[in-house]
Amino acid sequence: MPTTRQWLGLAALCKEYGDIIHLRTPGKDFIVLGSAAAVSEVLEKRTANSSDRLIGPIVELSGSDWALGLLPYGQRWRDYRRALWQHFHPGAIVKYRPAQESFAPLFLKKLLDKPEGYMDHIRFVFSATLLKIVYGIDIDDDDLEIVRNIREAVEGISECFVPGKFIVDYIPILRYIPEWFPGAGFQKKCVIWRMKQEILKNVPFEQRNTSLCKSEYVMASCTTVVDQLLAGVTKRDELDDAPYWDELVKSIAAVVYEGERAIQSVATMQSTLLAMSLYPEVQQKAQAELDRVVGPGCLPNFADLDSLVYIRAIVKESIRWHTVTPLGIPHRTVEDDFFRGYFVPAGSVIIANSWACMRDPNVYKDPEEFCPDRFIRDGRLDPDVLDPATIIFGSGRRQSMLFLSVASTLHVFNISAPLDNDGNAIRIEPCMSDGALSYLEDCRCTVKLRSPEAAALVEREIAAMRYPPCS
Numbered sequence: 341m342p343t344t345r346q347w348l349g350l351a352a353l354c355k356e357y358g359d360i361i362h363l364r365t366p367g368k369d370f371i372v373l374g375s376a377a378a379v380s381e382v383l384e385k386r387t388a389n390s391s392d393r394l395i396g397p398i399v400e401l402s403g404s405d406w407a408l409g410l411l412p413y414g415q416r417w418r419d420y421r422r423a424l425w426q427h428f429h430p431g432a433i434v435k436y437r438p439a440q441e442s443f444a445p446l447f448l449k450k451l452l453d454k455p456e457g458y459m460d461h462i463r464f465v466f467s468a469t470l471l472k473i474v475y476g477i478d479i480d481d482d483d484l485e486i487v488r489n490i491r492e493a494v495e496g497i498s499e500c501f502v503p504g505k506f507i508v509d510y511i512p513i514l515r516y517i518p519e520w521f522p523g524a525g526f527q528k529k530c531v532i533w534r535m536k537q538e539i540l541k542n543v544p545f546e547q548r549n550t551s552l553c554k555s556e557y558v559m560a561s562c563t564t565v566v567d568q569l570l571a572g573v574t575k576r577d578e579l580d581d582a583p584y585w586d587e588l589v590k591s592i593a594a595v596v597y598e599g600e601r602a603i604q605s606v607a608t609m610q611s612t613l614l615a616m617s618l619y620p621e622v623q624q625k626a627q628a629e630l631d632r633v634v635g636p637g638c639l640p641n642f643a644d645l646d647s648l649v650y651i652r653a654i655v656k657e658s659i660r661w662h663t664v665t666p667l668g669i670p671h672r673t674v675e676d677d678f679f680r681g682y683f684v685p686a687g688s689v690i691i692a693n694s695w696a697c698m699r700d701p702n703v704y705k706d707p708e709e710f711c712p713d714r715f716i717r718d719g720r721l722d723p724d725v726l727d728p729a730t731i732i733f734g735s736g737r738r739q740s741m742l743f744l745s746v747a748s749t750l751h752v753f754n755i756s757a758p759l760d761n762d763g764n765a766i767r768i769e770p771c772m773s774d775g776a777l778s779y780l781e782d783c784r785c786t787v788k789l790r791s792p793e794a795a796a797l798v799e800r801e802i803a804a805m806r807y808p809p810c811s
Contacts, residue, residue, distance in 0.1 A: 341365050343505075344774050347666035347695040350374065354696060360680065366510045369688040371673075376697045376731055382679060383671060383692060391417070392672040394689050396509040398526060403534035406541065406591045413674065416588070423592050427568050433740065435562060436473045437642045440741060442560035443469045444639060444748045445801035446480065451753060452798050455787040459610065463491075465745060466605045474597050476549035476564040484552060486543055490597065493536035494777075541590045544597070566593050604664050604732075609745055610783045611662035612654065614768060615710040616755035617785040622712060623755060626650055627790070630751045636793055639801060640747035642740070648747060649721060653712035655742045656721075660728040661710050662770070666695035666778050668732070697731045752794040758784040 341363055342349025353361055354374030363370040373379045383390050392413040399405050408424075411417045426432070447465040451458060460483075467487050471477040479487065506526050508514040519527040548566050569589040616623040633647045634640050640648065671690040678684065699707040703726050704714060715725050729739060749755075757765040768785075772778040789795050 341370065345772070347663075347693050350667075350691065350693050351696040351699070354693065360682065362682070368510075369685050371679075371684055371688050371690045373690065373692045374696045375700060376703060376726055379692045379694075379697060379731060382690060386677070386679075389674050389677055390671050390690055392674050393417075394670040394672050396506075397512045397515040398506045398509055398530070401508070401515055401527070401530040401534075403530075403537040406537070406587075406594075408592075408595045410669075419588060420592060420595070423569060423572065423588070424596070426572070427565055428596070437740070438560040439472050439562045440469055440744055441641050442805070443472070444641075444744055445798060445805060447745070448639075448748055448752050448798045449802045451749070451787060452789070452795060455753070458613065458785075458787050459783075462609045462745075463606055466609075466741065469741065470597050471544065472564075473562060474565045474593050475544045475547070476562075476567070477544060477547060478551040478553050480553040486547070486552070489536060489539045489543065493533070493540035540597075541594045545590050545593060565596055569593065604659070605741055605745075607664045607777070607779045608655075608658050608662065608742055611770075611780050612658040612742075612746055613749070613755050613785050613787075614770065614780060614783040615654075615658060615661060616750070617757045618768065618770075619710050620756070622654065622710060623750065625712075626654055626746075626750050630747065634747075634751060636791075637797065639797065640744065640751055642744065644747070645740075645743065648743075649716060649719065650712060651747045651750070652721060652739075652743060653715040655739055655746055656715050656728055657710060657712040658742070658746075659732060659739075660698045660704065662772065662778075662780060663695040663698050663732060664778060665732060665776065666693070666772070667776065668692040668694045692731070694732050698728060752790060752798060754788050754790050756786045756788070758786055 350361075350372050351374060353363075354372060359373065359375035359378045361372045361374070363372065371382075373382055393410055395405060395410060395412055399410050404410055408417070408420050411420060443465055446468070447461055450461040450464065454461075464479075464481070467490075468479050471479055471487075477486075507523070508526055514524070517524050517527070519531070521527075545566065548564065566589065569592060616626075629648060629650045630640065633644055640651075645652070668691070671692075673684055673686055673688045673690065676684070676686045698704070701707055715721055717724075757767065760766055766784070768782050770783075771781045773781050
C-alpha cells in the first residue's frame with residue numbers, strides 16, 4: 341500500500357494488473373478501482389452494498405464522524421442525503437444565484453487593489469459566498485477568526501480521509517494509549533481536531549444571520565440553508581427527538597460549507613489560474629467568448645451561462661486536470677459480493693482512484709494537457725464525453741460557483757506566468773500535494789488588468805454596492 345501520493349502508486353498497480361485490484365493489509369481488504377467503468381459498476385450500480393463508509397479509530401478520535409463523507413450507511417446517512425437533495429438539487433440551487441453574483445464585484449475589487457494577493461482573494465470569495473448562503477453571515481475579509489478556525493477544522497477532516505495513514509487504524513487498541521506515549525502523536529493531533537470540529541459545527545450556527553463586515557457593502561439576501569433546514573425539522577413528526585434533528589441541521593450546514601469550500605472550489609480555482617498562465621491560447625479563446633457574449637460594459641452573470649460554452653468547458657477541464665480528491669471518499673462493502681467473477685469480502689474498503697480515471701487516455705486524449713475543447717462538439721458541450729463531476733463527486737452547485745468566478749476573473753484580468761527578480765517568466769510545473777485533499781504545491785502567476793475600461797467597470801459595480809446605493 342503506497343503511503344504518499346497513493347493515487348500514483350495505485351495507478352501504477354492498476355496499469356500492471358488491471359482496473360480492479362485487491363490489496364490486503366493488517367486487518368483490512370482494499371479493493372482499488374482504477375477506471376471510470378469500474379467506479380460506475382461498483383459505486384453507482386451496487387449502491388446498496390457499497391454505500392457504507394470506512395469508520396476507523398482515527399475518525400472517531402478526531403471527532404470527524406459527523407461528516408457526511410465519513411458517515412456509515414444507515415438512517416442518519418439517509419436523513420443527510422434527503423435534506424441535501426431537497427435544498428441542493430438542480431432546480432433548488434437557482435435561488436442562491438443572486439447571493440453568489442453579489443460577491444463577484446467584491447472579489448474583483450480585491451484583485452484590482454492587490455493582484456498579488458489573489459490566493460487570499462480566492463479563499464475569500466468562496467468563504468464569503470458560502471457563509472452567506474449557508475448561515476446568512478456577511479464578511480468582507482477572509483482573515484477572521486471564524487474563517488481561520490473553519491479552515492483548520494477542514495484540514496483535520498482531510499487527513500482522516502486518507503486510508504491507512506495512521507497506525508491506529510491498523511492496530512485499533514492503540515486508541516487507548518495516552519498522548520505522552522512514544523508514537524502517540526496522533527492523539528495530540530486529535531485533541532486539536534476535536535476542538536476545531538466543534539467550532540466548525542457550532543460557532544457559525546450560533547452566529548447565523550449576523551454581519552462581521554467593517555465596510556458598507558450591500559449583499560443580496562437569501563433564505564439560508566440553515567433557515568430552510570430548521571423550517572423542515574419543525575414540520576416533522578419526530579419532534580420528540582429534537583436533539584437528533586438539531587445536531588443534524590448543524591452537521592448538514594457544516595458539511596455544505598466545508599465540502600464546497602475545501603474539497604473543490606478553492607483548489608480548482610487556483611489550478612484554473614495556473615492553467616491560464618501555462619496555456620495562453622486557452623485564455624485568449626475564453627476572453628474572446630466573454631467579449632462577444634457579455635461585452636465590455638457588464639460583468640458576466642448566470643444569465644450568460646448557456647452562451648458561455650467555452651468557459652463552462654474550462655471549468656470541467658479544471659476539475660479533470662487537477663483532481664482535488666484524487667482517491668475520492670473510501671467506501672466499504674456491507675456484504676460479501678462478486679464483481680467480474682472476483683470475490684469481494686464484506687467489510688472491504690473500496691478506493692476509487694479518481695485521479696487515474698481523469699488521466700485515462702482511453703477516455704481523455706492527451707490527459708496531461710489542459711484542453712477544454714475536448715468537452716465541446718459543434719459549439720455545444722459534448723454529452724458523449726465523460727463529465728469529470730460524475731467521478732469526482734462534483735455537482736452543479738460547485739460548478740456554478742466556479743463558472744462565475746472564472747468568467748468574472750477572465751473578463752477583467754489577464755493571467756500570465758510569474759516573474760523572477762529580473763523580470764523573466766518562470767515556468768511552473770504542476771505538482772499535487774500529498775493528502776486526501778490535494779492542492780497544487782506551486783500555483784504562482786501574475787494577475788494584471790486587461791484594460792482601463794475593465795478597472796472602471798469594477799469600480800462602477802462596487803459603487804452600486806455601497807450603502808446608501810449610489811444614484
